[in-house]
Amino acid sequence: MVKRALIIANGEPPKKSLLQTLARESDFIVCADGGANTALKFGIIPHAIVGDMDSIHAETLSKFRTVPQYADTDQESTDLEKVVTWTIREQYDHITVAAGLGKRMDHTVGNLGVMAKFYPDAVIRFVDDLGELSYVGSKTEFEAEIGSTVSLIPLNRCEGITTAGLKYPLTNERLELGFRDGTSNEVISNPVLIVVKKGHLLLFRLHTGPH
Numbered sequence: 001m002v003k004r005a006l007i008i009a010n011g012e013p014p015k016k017s018l019l020q021t022l023a024r025e026s027d028f029i030v031c032a033d034g035g036a037n038t039a040l041k042f043g044i045i046p047h048a049i050v051g052d053m054d055s056i057h058a059e060t061l062s063k064f065r066t067v068p069q070y071a072d073t074d075q076e077s078t079d080l081e082k083v084v085t086w087t088i089r090e091q092y093d094h095i096t097v098a099a100g101l102g103k104r105m106d107h108t109v110g111n112l113g114v115m116a117k118f119y120p121d122a123v124i125r126f127v128d129d130l131g132e133l134s135y136v137g138s139k140t141e142f143e144a145e146i147g148s149t150v151s152l153i154p155l156n157r158c159e160g161i162t163t164a165g166l167k168y169p170l171t172n173e174r175l176e177l178g179f180r181d182g183t184s185n186e187v188i189s190n191p192v193l194i195v196v197k198k199g200h201l202l203l204f205r206l207h208t209g210p211h
Contacts, residue, residue: 005092010034012102032083051079116200136201144187149206152182160197
């Protein structure tokens with residue numbers, strides 16, 4: 001059975017309505033350290049708070065004093081890595097990360113690697129007001145609105161990429177960060193299929209309609 005967790009990180013949060021929707025769709029809500037400040041601001045009560053606790057406000061700690069808190073001071077991992085590791089140990093295998101992007105650029109870039117690092121132990125997606133990012137693995141298949149925008153973003157050299165259902169198809173081709181990417185493609189039929197034989201490939205899907 002799929003167990004869905006929402007991680008609220010300490011980056012730029014999405015709008016309140018989107019974050020509250022993500023919370024309702026999740027079985028478990030955990031905050032990564034300062035992400036608890038966002039949860040409090042948006043009226044969301046988490047089930048746990050995990051991290052080194054150096055970004056959480058005193059007021060937040062007081063308001064969430066009954067919420068289990070798990071301090072992890074390991075300096076070899078980021079707050080997001082800490083909370084993803086903890087969430088996987090709790091047997092949640094589908095993880096949505098909100099507020100995982102924005103603010104410090106080094107944190108944003110570092111956080112993107114989390115999707116590859118923890119695959120296939122967990123399927124992780126990042127969601128913000130504009131869209132969502134996920135890790136392709138070796139194969140991804142999904143339904144999407146006709147005409148909607150998708151992008152393929154290589155984290156390194158990706159080879160053997162084949163797609164179906166996109167306006168600009170790829171057939172056993174290569175994408176590489178800094179040389180060739182697959183931004184702003186368009187869905188023309190369902191299901192959309194993406195296969196990659198080698199490398200770490202991210203999929204971005206632009207939101208359609210109100211969020």
